[in-house]
Amino acid sequence: MLGAIEAGGTKFVCAVGDETGRIIERVKIPTTIPKETMGEVFKFFKRFDVTSIGIGSFGPIDIDQDSPTYGSITSTPKLAWKDYPIVEKVREVLDVPVGFNTDVNAAALGEATFGAAKGLDSCLYITVGTGIGAGAIVQGQLLQGFSHPEMGHIVVRRHPTDTYQGNCPYHGDCLEGMAAGPAIEERWGLKGVELSGRDDVWDLEGYYLAQALMQYILILSPKKIILGGGVSNQQHVFNAIQTHLTEFMQGYVSIPELSTYIVRPGLGDDSGISGALMLAYKALENK
Amino acid sequence: MLGAIEAGGTKFVCAVGDETGRIIERVKIPTTIPKETMGEVFKFFKRFDVTSIGIGSFGPIDIDQDSPTYGSITSTPKLAWKDYPIVEKVREVLDVPVGFNTDVNAAALGEATFGAAKGLDSCLYITVGTGIGAGAIVQGQLLQGFSHPEMGHIVVRRHPTDTYQGNCPYHGDCLEGMAAGPAIEERWGLKGVELSGRDDVWDLEGYYLAQALMQYILILSPKKIILGGGVSNQQHVFNAIQTHLTEFMQGYVSIPELSTYIVRPGLGDDSGISGALMLAYKALENK
Numbered sequence: 001m002l003g004a005i006e007a008g009g010t011k012f013v014c015a016v017g018d019e020t021g022r023i024i025e026r027v028k029i030p031t032t033i034p035k036e037t038m039g040e041v042f043k044f045f046k047r048f049d050v051t052s053i054g055i056g057s058f059g060p061i062d063i064d065q066d067s068p069t070y071g072s073i074t075s076t077p078k079l080a081w082k083d084y085p086i087v088e089k090v091r092e093v094l095d096v097p098v099g100f101n102t103d104v105n106a107a108a109l110g111e112a113t114f115g116a117a118k119g120l121d122s123c124l125y126i127t128v129g130t131g132i133g134a135g136a137i138v139q140g141q142l143l144q145g146f147s148h149p150e151m152g153h154i155v156v157r158r159h160p161t162d163t164y165q166g167n168c169p170y171h172g173d174c175l176e177g178m179a180a181g182p183a184i185e186e187r188w189g190l191k192g193v194e195l196s197g198r199d200d201v202w203d204l205e206g207y208y209l210a211q212a213l214m215q216y217i218l219i220l221s222p223k224k225i226i227l228g229g230g231v232s233n234q235q236h237v238f239n240a241i242q243t244h245l246t247e248f249m250q251g252y253v254s255i256p257e258l259s260t261y262i263v264r265p266g267l268g269d270d271s272g273i274s275g276a277l278m279l280a281y282k283a284l285e286n287k
Numbered sequence: 288m289l290g291a292i293e294a295g296g297t298k299f300v301c302a303v304g305d306e307t308g309r310i311i312e313r314v315k316i317p318t319t320i321p322k323e324t325m326g327e328v329f330k331f332f333k334r335f336d337v338t339s340i341g342i343g344s345f346g347p348i349d350i351d352q353d354s355p356t357y358g359s360i361t362s363t364p365k366l367a368w369k370d371y372p373i374v375e376k377v378r379e380v381l382d383v384p385v386g387f388n389t390d391v392n393a394a395a396l397g398e399a400t401f402g403a404a405k406g407l408d409s410c411l412y413i414t415v416g417t418g419i420g421a422g423a424i425v426q427g428q429l430l431q432g433f434s435h436p437e438m439g440h441i442v443v444r445r446h447p448t449d450t451y452q453g454n455c456p457y458h459g460d461c462l463e464g465m466a467a468g469p470a471i472e473e474r475w476g477l478k479g480v481e482l483s484g485r486d487d488v489w490d491l492e493g494y495y496l497a498q499a500l501m502q503y504i505l506i507l508s509p510k511k512i513i514l515g516g517g518v519s520n521q522q523h524v525f526n527a528i529q530t531h532l533t534e535f536m537q538g539y540v541s542i543p544e545l546s547t548y549i550v551r552p553g554l555g556d557d558s559g560i561s562g563a564l565m566l567a568y569k570a571l572e573n574k
Contacts, residue, residue, distance in 0.1 A: 060540070122432045139428050145409040145508030150540050154502050157444050170539040215441050219506050221432030252457040253347070253437050 002284070003050035003096075004276035005041060006103060007057040007086065009078060009130070012037055013273050014044045019281040021114040021274050033080040034089075042093050052287070053090055054099040054279025056106025056272050059133075063101055063148050071100055097287045099279030102148045103272050105135030107228065107265070110275030112137045115266030117224040124222035125271065126151070127229035128209070132176040136220055143220075152176040156211045159204060162187075179208040181230055192230055199236055206240020213241065213262065214248050217255060225262045228271060232264055289571070290337035290383075291563035292328060293390060294344040294373065296365060296417070299324055300560050301331045306568040308401040308561050320367040321376075329380050339574070340377055341386040341566025343393025343559050346420075350388055350435050358387055384574045386566030389435045390559050392422035394515065394552070397562030399424045402553030404511040411509035412558065413438070414516035415496070419463040423507055430507075439463040443498045446491060449474075466495040468517055479517055486523055493527020500528065500549065501535050504542060512549045515558060519551055 001024070006013040008031060015026035025048075029040040045053070058076065062069045071087025087098045101109075108117075108125035117123035117137070126134040132152035136143040143149055153174045164187040168177030177183060184192050188201055195201045213225060231237055242258045255261065265271045288311070293300040295318060302313035312335075316327040332340070345363065349356045358374025374385045388396075395404075395412035404410035404424070413421040419439035423430040430436055440461045451474040455464030464470060471479050475488055482488045500512060518524055529545045542548065552558045 138425050139431060141426050141428075143507070144426060146510045146543060147508050147540065149508055150505045153539055154505050155442075155444055155498055155535070157442055170537040171535075211442055215502055216506060218437045218441050219503065220430070221434050221436055223433045248442070248458075250457040252440055253434065256433060 001048055001050050002277050002280040003045050003048070003053040003094075004273050004280055005053060005055045005057075005090075006106065006272040006276050007031075007055055008103065009058045012041060014041055015273050015277065016045070016048045016050060017277050019277070021110075021277060023270070023273065023277070026273070031078070031081075034084050034086075038086075038089060045094055050094065050096060050280075052097040052099065052280040052284040053094060054106070054276040054281070054283060055086060055090065056101055056103040056276040056279065057086065059102050059148065060150070061100070061102060061148065063144060064146070071098070097283040099276075099281075099283035101142055101279055102133070102135055104133040105142045105144075105148060106275030106279055107271035108135035108137050108226075108275065109142060109278050110267055110271040110273070111224075111226050111265060113278050114274050115271060116226050116263050118266065120223045122221070122223040123226060124216055124220060124224070125226045125228060125265075126209075126212070126216075128180060128227070128231035129229035130181050132180045132212075132229075134216070136216075136222060138220065151212070151216065152180070154212060154215055156208050159207050162204060175208060175212050179205055179212075184231075192234070196234065202234050202236035203240045205231060205234075206237050206242075207244050209237065210241045210244035210248055213245055217249075218253065223256075226265050226271070227262060228265045238262065288335055288337050289564050289567040290332050290335070290340040290381075291560050291567055292340060292342045292344075292377075293393065293559040293563055294318075294342060295390065296345045299328060301328055302560050302564065303332070303335045303337060304564050306564070308397075308564065310557070310560065310564070313560070318365075318368075321371050321373075325373075325376060332381055337381065337383055337567075339384040339386065339567040339571040340381060341393070341563040341568070341570060342373060342377065343388055343390040343563040343566065344373065346389050346435065347437070348387070348389060348435065350431060351433070358385070384570040386563075386568075386570035388429055388566055389420070389422055391420040392429045392431075392435060393562030393566055394558035395422035395424050395513075395562065396429060396565050397554055397558040397560070398511075398513050398552060400565050401561050402558060403513050403550050405553065407510045409508070409510040410513060411503055411507060411511070412513045412515060412552075413496075413499070413503075415467060415514070415518035416516035417468050419467045419499075419516075421503070423503075423509060425507065438499070438503065439467070441499060441502055443495050446494050449491060462495060462499050466492055466499075471518075479521070483521065489521050489523035490527045492518060492521075493524050493529075494531050496524065497528045497531035497535055500532055504536075504540065510543075513552050513558070514549060515552045525549065
């Protein structure tokens with residue numbers, strides 16, 4: 001049996017399942033301090049005979065296997081978790097191989113294995129919620145270089161009528177600073193869910209997301225783009241992305257038909273946890 | 288003996304060599320019409336007993352092995368070469384396996400095998416000349432998705448004092464439209480080489496290139512960035528890129544020390560042709 005942890009900033013989802021993506025049992029645990037949260041995590045897994053664990057984690061994290069701090073959450077603003085060596089702790093307590101990657105890379109893996117990009121060797125998963133993050137599969141492998149991608153912070157060009165200054169503590173008006181949930185709420189004075197009927201809101205959101213997707217397409221050329229997170233519940237966002245992306249690209253690159261190219265997650269809210277199961281499976285293979 | 292073709296818009300370089308990167312003989316052939324240019328190409332290779340040929344080509348090209356037009360130059364503005372099935376022609380005439388990729392992907396492969404990124408499984412090669420193009424190695428493989436990257440056309444934010452409108456026929460003021468050689472010449476009224484001493488010119492150039500590198504780093508996280516093409520002969524550009532990149536990133540991602548991270552090609556002008564030799568070598572392996 002495989003174990004999976006989707007380590008998020010507000011909750012941890014733990015599950016046991018198998019390499020077909022079947023989830024046998026799962027639990028949600030609030031993210032408080034490591035001792036408390038991980039105590040509950042270990043309590044859950046000790047009930048099962050797991051052969052390996054996959055972790056998709058909030059970040060930034062250290063995924064460089066040659067680094068002395070490999071397997072840690074690094075410079076997170078959640079101070080209790082800063083420098084927490086989650087892989088080492090899980091290995092210590094459960095004594096099984098551990099696979100480790102970002103939450104969004106795990107989600108991309110889940111979607112490429114069981115979801116909307118099933119059968120493809122390339123996809124991009126982007127989530128827009130309290131932050132913006134993206135992961136990718138490139139030629140069948142999770143995208144990694146000197147570190148994992150940090151695609152939420154790319155530069156975007158401001159809409160000429162948008163006076164909102166942006167709220168990224170690092171970059172001000174980068175993509176996340178202009179288009180994540182908190183930016184929507186601060187700009188319009190209401191939460192995203194309360195703005196459902198407002199086409200102007202979702203058109204502007206689509207304007208920023210289309211710019212981001214244009215960069216991702218020109219750089220990575222993914223075979224499928226999966227948009228998850230709260231914003232993806234607004235159908236108008238998908239329409240607006242299609243319109244703006246077509247306008248920005250100007251036909252320069254022939255891209256796949258947009259209505260089936262940019263889609264919702266095939267696994268609903270389970271992209272990340274399913275991907276974490278696959279990380280566990282890979283950890284077992286690489287043992 | 289391996290054969291290599293660097294197919295450029297103004298000239299073709301053909302070479303024979305081996306998998307250690309050694310070039311035994313080479314020839315330059317002007318790019319006119321396919322019949323003429325390829326006639327000379329074939330004449331050169333018929334003098335040798337080559338076991339395979341690697342081609343790094345100007346584009347856009349079709350590198351999708353499942354596509355009916357695989358191995359063709361596609362929608363190039365050089366009309367005589369539009370839809371030219373270069374791989375098929377080379378296979379027909381020389382009857383050997385053929386490796387095929389973009390000129391910039393070939394250059395990235397050359398630098399990762401023999402040059403500034405030797406020993407690394409990840410690098411990005413960007414060239415700034417009459418256009419801007421980039422290729423990348425990701426986890427030891429040439430970057431490819433539904434097509435090859437087209438990184439020269441990403442969105443950049445205009446410098447507040449820059450009134451130049453941009454000259455990309457598709458996007459106007461995308462990266463290539465603002466920062467390639469023709470844009471420099473049109474903005475300042477002189478060719479790049481005549482502007483050597485003008486720090487303001489290279490500072491602005493560095494401003495746009497740093498934005499592009501920021502996007503590439505956040506999305507691909509390359510272990511080394513190699514800047515080639517005419518612009519890389521201006522030392523001031525490297526200084527300006529370092530300054531602006533540091534300012535744009537705001538310490539968000541810990542990136543490698545910039546002076547050894549963003550470098551000139553280790554192979555001088557031979558990145559592309561050396562990479563094409565490696566494409567030939569891989570074609571032989573995959574036969």
